[in-house]
Amino acid sequence: xxxxxxxxxxxxxxxxxxxxxxxxxxxxxxxxxxxxxxxxxxxxxxxxxxxxxxxxxxxxxxxxxxxxxxxxxxxxxxxxxxxxxxxxxxxxxxxxxxxxxxxxxxxxxxxxxxxxxxxxxxxxxxxxxxxxxxxxxxxxxxxxxxxxxxxxxxxxxxxxxxxxxxxxxxxxxxxxxxxxxxxxxxxxxxxxxxxxxxxxxxxxxxxxxxxxxxxxxxxxxxxxxxxxxxxxxxxxxxxxxxxxxxxxxxxxxxxxxxxxxxxxxxxxxxxxxxxxxxxxxxxxxxxxxxxxxxxxxxxxxxxxxxxxxxxxxxxxxxxxxxxxxxx
Ligand code: UDP
Ligand code: MG
Numbered sequence: 001x002x003x004x005x006x007x008x009x010x011x012x013x014x015x016x017x018x019x020x021x022x023x024x025x026x027x028x029x030x031x032x033x034x035x036x037x038x039x040x041x042x043x044x045x046x047x048x049x050x051x052x053x054x055x056x057x058x059x060x061x062x063x064x065x066x067x068x069x070x071x072x073x074x075x076x077x078x079x080x081x082x083x084x085x086x087x088x089x090x091x092x093x094x095x096x097x098x099x100x101x102x103x104x105x106x107x108x109x110x111x112x113x114x115x116x117x118x119x120x121x122x123x124x125x126x127x128x129x130x131x132x133x134x135x136x137x138x139x140x141x142x143x144x145x146x147x148x149x150x151x152x153x154x155x156x157x158x159x160x161x162x163x164x165x166x167x168x169x170x171x172x173x174x175x176x177x178x179x180x181x182x183x184x185x186x187x188x189x190x191x192x193x194x195x196x197x198x199x200x201x202x203x204x205x206x207x208x209x210x211x212x213x214x215x216x217x218x219x220x221x222x223x224x225x226x227x228x229x230x231x232x233x234x235x236x237x238x239x240x241x242x243x244x245x246x247x248x249x250x251x252x253x254x255x256x257x258x259x260x261x262x263x264x265x266x267x268x269x270x271x272x273x274x275x276x277x278x279x280x281x282x283x284x285x286x287x288x289x290x291x292x293x294x295x296x297x298x299x300x301x302x303x304x305x306x307x308x309x310x311x312x313x314x315x316x317x318x319x320x321x322x323x324x325x326x327x
Contacts, residue, residue, distance in 0.1 A: 004088030008078030045072035076177040108160040117188035119160040149184035231280040
């Protein structure tokens with residue numbers, strides 16, 4: 001069996017060689033069991049010497065394939081590129097910063113041999129900041145009520161995928177990619193095992209509060225139009241309240257005559273209604289924005305340098321390969 005390791009790398013010049021050493025060691029251990037390994041590294045437009053490091057590794061080790069983006073397209077795009085360029089019967093997706101312990105590959109391959117198409121490594125939250133743990137918990141509770149697929153806290157991109165899962169993922173061509181959800185969406189027999197969270201080997205995480213918030217919103221909005229429906233429900237509930245309240249004021253005015261006070265009520269009602277409308281508009285805008293990006297149909301990433309030969313499905317339109325297919 002050929003196993004591909006897919007690792008997105010963004011400014012990982014300090015760790016990538018160490019990562020490769022560790023992965024190579026695992027490859028050697030798997031060889032007697034009849035498993036070959038290839039490494040697909042995707043340089044996501046790093047500003048440091050990551051690409052140079054990858055080229056050096058490729059010269060030393062013929063099993064290394066690298067793809068380097070023309071700029072930073074984000075981890076989701078890097079993952080997609082990695083999956084496209086991986087040719088293995090099974091693909092293991094993992095971070096290049098050594099937070100996903102390479103030793104776990106053995107376990108994954110074993111579980112895959114038992115017939116699981118997706119072998120998912122679930123990290124515990126040891127060593128995480130308390131606030132992050134709590135927000136994550138709350139977030140997953142909320143999101144699982146809203147989206148159609150089941151998302152689990154601690155489950156990320158670290159997993160083994162069988163060839164048919166990889167092909168299924170590659171068939172999902174949407175521009176706004178939320179991998180966690182896509183993996184859950186394709187299904188197939190899956191199994192999960194836990195491992196202890198490791199801290200980053202070098203450098204710092206590229207996540208901050210804002211990017212986490214946006215990632216969370218992506219998760220909410222990528223799967224269905226329930227937030228739109230919720231906005232509609234909220235609007236209707238608000239309309240009902242307004243109707244009752246109006247009836248109450250008009251009734252009171254008819255019976256008692258017009259009372260002038262009411263400044264507080266008016267201001268509260270106006271601002272609350274305005275805020276509600278802004279949120280609803282925002283939700284609609286988010287979906288429209290998504291449609292806008294999908295309709296443009298732009299590629300997910302552009303490649304600046306690679307040692308992988310173009311595969312047929314990526315050949316430009318009108319190339320000989322495509323013509324052969326048509327005729
Ligand atoms: N990464 C990437 N593009 C980005 C940001 C991150 O390819 O724009 C890669 C990064 O090199 C690492 C993985 O994605 O291999 C996870 O990133 P990070 O460690 O910053 O996130 P965390 O582990 O905190 O979730
Ligand atoms: Mg990390």
